[in-house]
Amino acid sequence: MRNKLLYLFTCFFCAVLVFESCSNELELNYQRYYVNGKGLYEKNCQNCHGANGEGLNKLYPSLTDTVFLSKNRNSLACMIKNGLNGDVKVNGITYNSAMPGNAELADIDVAQIIVYITNSFGNKQGFYDQKQVAVDVKGCD
Numbered sequence: 649m650r651n652k653l654l655y656l657f658t659c660f661f662c663a664v665l666v667f668e669s670c671s672n673e674l675e676l677n678y679q680r681y682y683v684n685g686k687g688l689y690e691k692n693c694q695n696c697h698g699a700n701g702e703g704l705n706k707l708y709p710s711l712t713d714t715v716f717l718s719k720n721r722n723s724l725a726c727m728i729k730n731g732l733n734g735d736v737k738v739n740g741i742t743y744n745s746a747m748p749g750n751a752e753l754a755d756i757d758v759a760q761i762i763v764y765i766t767n768s769f770g771n772k773q774g775f776y777d778q779k780q781v782a783v784d785v786k787g788c789d
């Protein structure tokens with residue numbers, strides 16, 4: 649009986665440790681992606697979309713439409729890599745303009761930018777792993 653209790657206790661303790669280290673690693677990765685993503689955003693996106701994702705009138709859409717960004721979560725990698733044309737409705741305004749692609753950005757850069765924009769400007773979508781970029785880009789039209 650005593651051994652069994654000891655065993656149960658050890659298992660519980662190990663599970664807590666594993667859980668702790670996993671969630672710490674996720675949190676660290678999230679922080680790393682977010683900080684790098686901010687730098688990449690400032691370099692590649694901010695000119696048009698603004699420091700606070702506010703966009704520019706009817707020329708450049710804002711990144712504050714949390715519904716649009718969460719609905720299109722798995723299309724963001726395509727938009728960033730290949731650019732975007734045609735009608736998009738953001739915050740109730742229809743844009744029909746052209747966004748240039750960023751083919752030179754590596755998957756990790758794209759993922760970091762996604763973590764940054766989907767967790768800034770009122771968005772709160774959590775982590776997006778670099779491996780997901782290759783998966784999402786397969787679905788680009």
Ligand code: HEC
Pocket residue numbers: 689692693694695696697707708709710711713716717724727728732733734735736738743744745746747748750761765
């Ligand atoms: C030269 C200006 C320009 C740059 C630079 C630019 N965009 Fe855009 N972006 C646009 C325009 C214009 C649209 C709307 C395209 C359309 O009408 O089809 C757009 C649309 C978007 C959309 C979908 C609509 C929305 O507002 O949510 C996202 C997401 C987006 N851009 C993210 C980015 C990210 C991330 C970067 C940097 C990697 C970036 N853009 C760089 C001009 C730009």
